[in-house]
Amino acid sequence: MFAEAAKSLRSQHERLSELDSVAGDGDHGTTMLRVAEQLEHAVDPSSSKNLQSILRDTGWSVMGVDGGASSAILGTFFAGMADAVMGEDSMDGHELAAAFEAGLRAVSRQTKAQPGDKTMMDALVPAVNALRLADSASKTIPDAVEEAASAARSGAGSTKDLVARYGRSKFLGEKTRGYPDPGATSIALLFSGFSAALATERKS
Numbered sequence: 001m002f003a004e005a006a007k008s009l010r011s012q013h014e015r016l017s018e019l020d021s022v023a024g025d026g027d028h029g030t031t032m033l034r035v036a037e038q039l040e041h042a043v044d045p046s047s048s049k050n051l052q053s054i055l056r057d058t059g060w061s062v063m064g065v066d067g068g069a070s071s072a073i074l075g076t077f078f079a080g081m082a083d084a085v086m087g088e089d090s091m092d093g094h095e096l097a098a099a100f101e102a103g104l105r106a107v108s109r110q111t112k113a114q115p116g117d118k119t120m121m122d123a124l125v126p127a128v129n130a131l132r133l134a135d136s137a138s139k140t141i142p143d144a145v146e147e148a149a150s151a152a153r154s155g156a157g158s159t160k161d162l163v164a165r166y167g168r169s170k171f172l173g174e175k176t177r178g179y180p181d182p183g184a185t186s187i188a189l190l191f192s193g194f195s196a197a198l199a200t201e202r203k204s
Contacts, residue, residue: 002043002058004200005193006036012189019182023169028182031067032189035074038062051089055099056082069167070183073107073120074190080106093144097128097135100148104128111166115155118162118169118176123187127152142198149188149195156180156188 009016009032017029042058049057059079065071084102086095104124113119115126130151134144159181164170 001194001197002039004197005190006039008189008193008196009033009036009039009186012185016182016186019179019185022179023164023172023176024167024182027067028070028186031065031071032186034065034067035062035071038065051086051091052082055079070120070186073110073183074186076106076110077103077124080104093135093139093141096141097131097144100128100131113166116162117165118159118181118184119164119166120181120183120187122159122162122181123152123155123184123191126155127187127191142195145191145198146195149191152184152188152191156184159184 013029013033013036015029016032017026020026020028038058038061042061043054047054056079059075059077059082061075062078063072063075065075081099081103083106084095084099086099091099107121107124111119111121113121115122127148130148131144134147139147157180160179161177162181163174164172164176164181169176
């Protein structure tokens with residue numbers, strides 16, 4: 001999942017920087033390339049680390065990326081996932097949803113942003129909610145993550161019609177309307193990568 005998420009971010013990094021140039025300094029795509037690198041190195045097949053250690057270490061690595069709020073939030077999310085109760089080397093659907101919810105709670109302690117504020121939360125919150133709903137409906141993990149990816153894409157797309165309320169973008173007011181938020185778009189790319197990885201696993 002991390003490898004495919006990294007691939008997804010890499011494939012769109014130029015677009016992410018273009019979106020960021022509308023109301024930011026245009027370096028979001030570069031930041032996401034650095035995040036992708038950390039995700040690619042997150043899992044060492046020869047390592048004896050359990051899932052919680054992998055998630056926590058990945059979170060700290062992503063937080064160490066020099067990318068301002070976006071890398072800090074993503075790092076907090078991954079590290080926060082490790083707070084959930086899970087197996088040593090595997091998770092069922094309920095544990096997976098719980099881990100993503102734990103990550104979202106960790107992020108919510110760091111920011112007051114909510115869906116509608118034109119931030120990463122516009123994609124992250126609906127994605128995590130979709131995971132929980134899918135688990136409650138006893139759907140398979142690939143199906144649950146696919147629904148989460150769809151929710152993230154819809155959430156990211158909705159930011160095109162919003163006005164930014166956080167970060168330097170908020171000072172541009174109405175000028176931020178008409179463009180999707182780069183952070184929310186990155187979240188959608190992450191979840192699309194997660195879903196692609198599980199779809200490949202299912203086919204094999």
